[in-house]
Structures are given as C-alpha cells and as structure tokens.
Amino acid sequence: MRIKVDVDLCTGCETCISSCPYDAIEMKDDKAFINEYCQLCRNCLNVCPEGAIKEIEGEEPLAVEDLSSYKGVWVFAEQREGRVSDVAFELLGVGRELADQKDTELSAVLFGADSSEAERLIHWGADRVYHCPDSIFDKFNDDPYVDLLTHLIKRYKPEIVLAGATPMGRSFFPRVAARLKTGLTADCTSLKIDPETGHLLQIRPAFGGNIMATILCPRTRPQMATVRPRVMKKGSYDESRKGEIIEIDAENLRCRTRVLETVKEESETTCNLQEADVIVSGGRGLGGPEGFRMLEELAKLLGGAVGASRAAVDEGWIPYSHQVGQTGKTVCPRLYIACGISGAVQHLVGMQSSDVIIAINKNEDAPIFGVANYAIVGDVKEIVPLLIRKLKEVKGQ
Amino acid sequence: MKIVVCIKQVPDTAEVRINPETNTLVRDGVPSIINPYDLHALEAALQIKEKIGGTVTAITMGPPQAEDALREAIAMGVDDAVLLTDRAFAGSDTWATAYTLARAVSRIGYDLILCGKQAIDGDTAQVGPEMAEFLDIPHIAYVKAIDDINDRVIRVKRMMEEGYDVVEADLPVLLTVVKEINEPRLPSLKGKMRAKKAEIRRLGFKDLETDEHLVGLQGSPTQVKNIFAPEMKKDRKVLKGTPEEVVEQLITVLKEMKCL
Ligand SMILES: Cc1cc2nc3c(=O)[nH]c(=O)nc-3n(C[C@H](O)[C@H](O)[C@H](O)COP(=O)(O)OP(=O)(O)OC[C@H]3O[C@@H](n4cnc5c(N)ncnc54)[C@H](O)[C@@H]3O)c2cc1C
Ligand SMILES: Nc1ncnc2c1ncn2[C@@H]1O[C@H](COP(=O)(O)O)[C@@H](O)[C@H]1O
Numbered sequence: 001m002r003i004k005v006d007v008d009l010c011t012g013c014e015t016c017i018s019s020c021p022y023d024a025i026e027m028k029d030d031k032a033f034i035n036e037y038c039q040l041c042r043n044c045l046n047v048c049p050e051g052a053i054k055e056i057e058g059e060e061p062l063a064v065e066d067l068s069s070y071k072g073v074w075v076f077a078e079q080r081e082g083r084v085s086d087v088a089f090e091l092l093g094v095g096r097e098l099a100d101q102k103d104t105e106l107s108a109v110l111f112g113a114d115s116s117e118a119e120r121l122i123h124w125g126a127d128r129v130y131h132c133p134d135s136i137f138d139k140f141n142d143d144p145y146v147d148l149l150t151h152l153i154k155r156y157k158p159e160i161v162l163a164g165a166t167p168m169g170r171s172f173f174p175r176v177a178a179r180l181k182t183g184l185t186a187d188c189t190s191l192k193i194d195p196e197t198g199h200l201l202q203i204r205p206a207f208g209g210n211i212m213a214t215i216l217c218p219r220t221r222p223q224m225a226t227v228r229p230r231v232m233k234k235g236s237y238d239e240s241r242k243g244e245i246i247e248i249d250a251e252n253l254r255c256r257t258r259v260l261e262t263v264k265e266e267s268e269t270t271c272n273l274q275e276a277d278v279i280v281s282g283g284r285g286l287g288g289p290e291g292f293r294m295l296e297e298l299a300k301l302l303g304g305a306v307g308a309s310r311a312a313v314d315e316g317w318i319p320y321s322h323q324v325g326q327t328g329k330t331v332c333p334r335l336y337i338a339c340g341i342s343g344a345v346q347h348l349v350g351m352q353s354s355d356v357i358i359a360i361n362k363n364e365d366a367p368i369f370g371v372a373n374y375a376i377v378g379d380v381k382e383i384v385p386l387l388i389r390k391l392k393e394v395k396g397q
Numbered sequence: 398m399k400i401v402v403c404i405k406q407v408p409d410t411a412e413v414r415i416n417p418e419t420n421t422l423v424r425d426g427v428p429s430i431i432n433p434y435d436l437h438a439l440e441a442a443l444q445i446k447e448k449i450g451g452t453v454t455a456i457t458m459g460p461p462q463a464e465d466a467l468r469e470a471i472a473m474g475v476d477d478a479v480l481l482t483d484r485a486f487a488g489s490d491t492w493a494t495a496y497t498l499a500r501a502v503s504r505i506g507y508d509l510i511l512c513g514k515q516a517i518d519g520d521t522a523q524v525g526p527e528m529a530e531f532l533d534i535p536h537i538a539y540v541k542a543i544d545d546i547n548d549r550v551i552r553v554k555r556m557m558e559e560g561y562d563v564v565e566a567d568l569p570v571l572l573t574v575v576k577e578i579n580e581p582r583l584p585s586l587k588g589k590m591r592a593k594k595a596e597i598r599r600l601g602f603k604d605l606e607t608d609e610h611l612v613g614l615q616g617s618p619t620q621v622k623n624i625f626a627p628e629m630k631k632d633r634k635v636l637k638g639t640p641e642e643v644v645e646q647l648i649t650v651l652k653e654m655k656c657l
Contacts, residue, residue, distance in 0.1 A: 046613045049460060051488040055614075080558075140562070142526070143535065167557050171538035174491070174523040178530035183492060183618030186521040201622070207518055208410030214622040256535035257566045260552070265560035278656060302656050335656060345627060352627075356654060358647070374650060375635045376643055386644045394648060394657060 003044065005032045009052030019047040069157055070221035073099040073106050076149065076163040076173070077121055077129075079113040079137075084120060086234075087164035091227060092125040093235035094191055095162060098200070099127075101193045102159070109152060111145060112137030115245060122243035125235040129243065130156075134250035139262065144253040145172040150179050152248065158222050160200055162191070165226035177224050183217035184224040189231050189353075199223070209326050209345040230274060230332040231353055273322060278304030278335045281324055281351070284311040285340015285361065285380055292318050294384050295339060301391045307331065307351075309341045325350035339380045343368025360384070398451030398548065400442045401507045402475065403498055403528070404435040406459050406466040407518040431466045434513025436473075436581035438574050442511050443474050443582070445546055452476045454505060458486060458498055464597055472584030472592040479505060485602035488614035491519070495527030497612050500605040503532060509551070510571040514539060525573035536571040537564050541578050 005016075012030040019025075024035050025044060032053070034044075044053050075095045077088035092108065099106040108126040110118055111134075118129040130152055136144050145168075153161060153176070161176075163169040165187045177184035185202040189212075192201045200223040202215040217223040273279065280299040282292055292306065299306045307324040308317070324331055326346040336354035341347060343359070343366055351357070352371045359372035360380050369375045376383060408427045431439075442453045455470035457463045458481035467478035481501050489497065502510060510529075515522035522538070529536035541561060542554040552565045556575055584592070602612065610616060636646045651657050 045615070046485040046487055048487065049484065051614070167539050170522050171526060174526040175530040178492060178495060178527040181492070181618070183490065184523060185619060186523060206520065206624070209627070210410065211624045212627055213624045216620045216622045217618050218620065220618045257537060257564050259562050259564050261563040263560045263563070335654060348627065358650070369633065372633055375633055377635070378640060378643060382640050383643060386640055387647060390644050390648055391657070
C-alpha cells in the first residue's frame with residue numbers, strides 16, 4: 001500500500017502539509033509530494049479538499065469476509081403483473097457474458113410470478129433461478145424485496161448482482177447495497193471484467209452524459225450495478241436449455257408501505273417508441289410541427305415510430321412522450337434515423353446503442369455524425385420528402 | 398411535524414464540458430446551483446408546513462461554500478439550515494454520503510425526510526433510499542404528488558413505468574420527489590433579507606460520533622477508476638451526391654436491412 005498525490009487534482013493549496021505528523025509531505029513544482037518519511041498513517045487522506053491524495057493498492061477491506069468466497073453472477077428479474085420484464089432478459093444477455101468470462105454460473109432471482117416465468121429465464125440464459133412465488137410480491141413494496149434479496153445474497157454469496165434501472169430497481173436496490181455495506185453503480189451502459197484483477201468494470205455516464213466514468217467496487221462483495229432498459233442486448237433464446245429452479249419461502253418479511261391502487265397511464269405512442277424496430281426522430285432542424293407530419297409519414301412507410309429531441313419537444317412541436325435521451329426515453333431500435341438533430345450528449349445517451357444510425361443534418365460538423373453509421377449532409381426538407389416519394393414507388397403505392 | 402430536506406449543491410451540468418486532450422472535466426466558470434430536483438423537495442416541504450404546520454430544516458453535506466445553497470433555501474422559506482462539512486467527508490460515494498447524512502439527520506430529529514429524485518452531477522438516485530435504510534425507516538421513491546398527510550400517515554402517488562401507484566406509509570418516512578410534484582417558488586425579498594443574516598448550524602465528523610472507516614473515502618465501497626470522453630463510431634459511411642443519388646443509396650441500405 002502506498003499513498004500518492006494525484007497531481008492532476010492537486011491545486012497546490014498546501015492544506016495537507018500541516019496535517020502530516022511525520023513531515024512527509026513537501027511541495028515539488030507547486031504540487032504536494034509524499035516523501036519517504038510517510039508512515040501510512042492515512043491522516044492526510046481526508047484532508048485534501050480536492051480528494052487528490054489517494055491510497056494505491058491493497059486497501060484495507062471494508063468487509064471482514066474473504067472476497068474470494070463470493071462466486072457467480074446474479075440477475076434480479078423484475079416482474080409486473082406476473083410477467084417478467086424485458087430488462088431481465090437484457091440483463092441475462094450481459095450476465096451470461098460476464099459469467100462465461102469468470103467461468104462461473106449465471107442465476108436469476110424472481111420474486112412473484114409463477115414457475116413458467118422462471119422457466120423462461122432459463123431459456124434466456126440462466127443456469128439457475130431462485131424463485132419465491134409468494135403473493136406478497138404482487139404489488140411493489142420496497143421492504144419485502146429488500147429483506148428477501150439481502151437474505152439470499154448473504155446466504156449464497158454471489159460475486160456480481162445486477163438489476164434494471166427501472167423505478168422499481170432504482171428504488172429498492174440501493175437499500176440492499178446499504179444493508180450489505182457494498183457499492184452500487186447506477187445506470188451502467190457497459191459491464192466488463194478486468195482481465196487483470198477480475199473486478200467488474202462498471203461504465204456509466206456522469207455529469208449529464210458529458211463524460212463516461214469507470215467505477216470499481218474493489219473491497220467489498222457483491223459488486224452491484226443497475227442497467228437502464230434497452231441498453232444491453234438480449235442474450236439468445238433456447239427453448240431446450242435446462243436449468244435448476246430453487247423455490248424460496250417468504251418468511252419474516254416486513255412491509256411498512258401499502259400500495260392502495262395501481263393506475264396505468266400508458267399512451268400508445270410511448271409504448272410504441274420503446275418497442276419499435278425503426279425510429280424516425282426529429283429535432284429543431286425540422287423547423288416546425290409540419291416537419292413531424294413528414295416524419296410520421298416516413299415512419300409509417302417503414303413500420304416505425306416517431307421520436308424527437310428535447311429541443312423539438314420544448315418548441316411544442318411534439319409531445320414529451322416522444323422525447324429520446326437522458327431526460328426522455330432510452331431506445332435501442334434496429335434502425336434510428338435522426339433528422340435535423342445536432343446530437344447533444346444528452347440525446348446521444350438515449351439512442352447511441354441503436355444497431356444502425358442514419359443521420360441527416362445540413363451541418364457536416366454536427367456531433368450526431370460521430371455516432372452515425374450513415375451520414376447524409378443535406379437538408380431534411382429536401383431529402384425526406386424525396387425519400388418518402390421513392391419508398392412509395394418501391395412499395396407500389 | 399418536523400420536516401428535513403436534503404439538498405445538494407451541484408455544478409450546472411448543462412454547462413460542464415470535457416477537455417478531450419486531458420479527459421478531465423472543465424468546470425471553470427460553471428455556476429453552482431441547488432440540484433433542481435431538490436428545489437421541488439423544498440417546495441413540497443414548505444407546502445406541507447403551510448397546510449398542517451411544523452418546521453422545515455434544510456441540510457446539505459459538502460464543502461464550506463455549500464452554505465450558499467442553504468442560504469438560498471432559507472430565502473425560499475425554510476426555518477433552519479445545517480451544513481455538514483468536514484474534510485473527513487471528502488471523497489464520499491453514495492454509501493458514505495447516505496450514511497453521513499443519516500447520522501446527522503438522526504441528531505436533528507425528523508418525522509418526514511424529503512430528497513430529490515437524483516442529483517444531476519452523478520444521476521444515481523441512491524442517496525435517498527440508502528439513507529432510509531440506515532435510519533431503518535420506510536421510503537417511497539419517485540413521488541409525484543402528496544395526496545394526504547397528517548401527523549401519523551402519508552399517502553402519495555409514486556411514478557412507475559406504466560403509470561403510478563397510490564402508496565401509504567406511517568411516519569416517519571423518507572420520500573424522493575420528481576419534478577411533476579410542484580412548481581418551486583422563487584425566494585421572496587423578505588426571505589432574501591433573512592437568508593443574509595441567518596445563522597447556519599455546522600456539524601462535523603466529531604459531532605456525529607461515528608467511526609472514520611464509515612465516512613469519506615474510507616467508507617466508500619466504490620471508486621472512480623477513470624473518466625473518459627464518450628466514444629465515436631468508427632465505421633461511418635458518408636452518402637454523397639445529389640439528393641436523388643443520396644436517396645437511392647438510402648433505399649439500398651434500407652433494403653439490405655430488410656426494412657422494406
Ligand atoms: C439536463 C439536460 C437534459 C437533457 N435531456 C435531453 C434529452 O433527454 N433529449 C434530448 O434530445 N435533449 C436533451 N437535452 C438537450 C440537449 O442538450 C440539446 O439541447 C438538444 O438535444 C438539442 O436538440 P436538437 O438537436 O433538436 O436542436 P439543435 O441543437 O438546435 O440542433 C438542430 C440541428 O438541426 C440541423 N438543421 C437545421 N436545419 C436543418 C435542415 N433544414 N436540414 C438538416 N439539418 C438541419 C442543425 O445543423 C443542427 O445540428 C438535455 C439538456 C440538459 C441540460
Ligand atoms: N451531499 C448531499 N447533501 C445533501 N443531500 C444530498 C447529498 N447528496 C445527495 N443528496 C440527496 O439525495 C438525492 C439523490 O442524490 P444522488 O443519489 O446523488 O443522485 C438528492 O436529490 C438530494 O436530495
């Protein structure tokens with residue numbers, strides 16, 4: 001173990017110098033430097049206002065237990081009204097990859113629903129399903145979810161546990177992490193195993209999508225992360241895949257909240273957008289609401305749905321339910337056609353994992369071209385009507 | 398009714414940029430604001446106080462300059478403000494932040510705790526539920542309306558993926574709120590005057606009577622390994638020519654993708 005100054009963060013404020021009982025910190029080139037007198041007392045660690053003084057390697061484990069006793073990858077499979085949500089199958093996709101890399105097993109945890117749903121999780125890649133079919137899970141209350149998942153994790157000690165970054169996952173998963181005294185990384189867009197250390201590399205956007213950060217949870221287990229729906233690809237479905245279902249009893253579960261009523265408000269368009277294979281999306285470059293009429297026609301010809309940038313929504317050209325991006329929907333269609341969208345990071349985080357992206361923009365430097373597979377530098381008001389005409393010809397309309 | 402609102406001072410992320418050469422955040426000149434969701438939490442607290450009486454305390458954990466955020470909260474109308482600041486808290490992740498806030502809040506006392514849905518710098522939405530866990534009280538996340546509240550019970554609308562749930566809980570409880578819940582008020586002139594003079598209570602590591610392994614960097618299970626600029630696609634193809642030619646090429650792409 002060593003203590004080091006991160007010179008990029010150090011502002012040369014000298015606050016740390018007086019904190020050291022051993023006079024082991026000196027200034028070199030206007031940055032703090034820790035010399036050989038350092039006794040590793042750690043006193044300086046918390047002193048730096050910039051957090052520039054860091055421990056390197058072999059930190060004291062937060063957990064008393066041996067980390068290597070934790071094995072296997074778990075996916076929390078959320079269900080609503082007895083149906084497992086798609087995000088669970090997406091998590092099984094990435095979970096399978098992680099488990100294979102670690103040469104370990106992939107398990108799913110299902111609370112509520114019946115055993116046919118547990119079977120489906122096996123077909124989608126799980127080796128094992130821990131299933132508690134109790135009716136206490138019919139409605140979503142945090143307490144029983146937290147109690148039972150924490151109990152199972154303590155008992156079976158998985159190394160990695162993933163959940164969807166849905167209203168449900170984001171509500172109860174943090175409590176599980178808090179109770180287990182382990183780390184949780186929200187909204188990951190990519191998960192990998194570090195080939196050197198075996199730790200989970202959890203990659204997520206931060207600061208409104210302006211940067212990406214890699215987060216580690218090196219000292220405690222399990223390593224927990226949430227992933228937004230539609231960011232990961234589903235794994236492969238295999239009807240013949242066999243696995244084990246372990247039935248779990250619901251015992252001693254508390255429940256301090258009461259769901260009195262569940263109200264559905266889904267509009268057709270929202271639901272279309274996230275299910276759609278093709279999305280035709282428009283931004284301020286469309287110039288007005290009539291631009292969206294044009295996109296609706298194009299979307300219809302392609303069997304797709306219409307999306308929008310926030311700027312277009314803010315202009316009032318199309319309702320909020322169509323908004324794609326950080327504060328809108330995350331989508332992952334086979335084809336995303338961006339028309340007159342500049343490609344601000346907040347928009348990109350919501351659509352960049354689409355399989356194929358076509359961008360039409362009259363500014364050749366627009367950042368949207370940075371994520372596009374096919375770039376068209378041109379006027380949407382020219383290209384799109386022409387495309388609609390051609391498509392009609394091809395389809396013989 | 399004793400209401401505590403947790404607010405965080407954050408950089409206005411709309412203005413944060415990354416320096417692509419150094420892969421570091423450029424925060425120069427970026428203004429600090431109260432996390433927008435926390436303004437809605439403050440407003441909700443003030444409305445409850447106006448309806449059934451009580452006191453509202455705003456608390457923040459952060460560097461000394463986070464005091465500005467508290468003065469702003471006082472200007473909006475909160476009764477009391479607490480600044481939780483200590484070098485020992487530096488480098489906290491959500492676990493350590495929630496733990497530290499929970500220790501402080503239990504010293505202050507509460508019937509109801511309000512947080513924003515998430516902070517716009519980290520966007521984690523974890524601190525609220527984690528705090529509730531440390532305090533061993535229930536929480537309800539993503540609250541978009543408070544339907545009813547009295548000294549004993551609260552009933553709210555909680556946003557879910559396909560609509561909302563009506564949820565009830567006995568106090569004490571912690572809520573995290575979304576923007577739909579209300580329209581935050583602007584500070585009044587009188588409030589601003591009061592904010593200037595108001596005394597802000599400070600709490601540090603020693604006041605919390607806890608273990609240093611549970612706060613700051615040491616108490617943080619997660620670590621940021623590195624940060625980098627979002628990647629660009631490399632296999633990009635530019636479709637060139639007259640609009641007619643471009644559209645022809647597009648049709649070919651769509652046919653290849655079996656979109657027709
Ligand atoms: C906290 C926060 C959250 C946000 N969340 C989201 C979000 O969820 N989703 C989102 O989309 N944005 C979001 N934004 C806003 C985002 O930063 C951008 O402002 C927004 O995406 C811009 O929309 P736009 O590309 O349509 O408009 P502009 O940036 O104005 O771009 C219009 C583009 O159209 C091009 N153009 C103009 N005329 C034509 C023409 N005739 N033919 C072809 N091209 C043309 C222009 O060259 C330009 O590139 C968020 C911002 C913040 C601060
Ligand atoms: N340092 C802090 N001080 C006070 N409240 C905080 C702090 N960090 C987070 N919160 C509260 O927790 C909510 C969620 O934050 P986060 O989990 O960081 O997204 C915020 O909206 C605040 O209400």
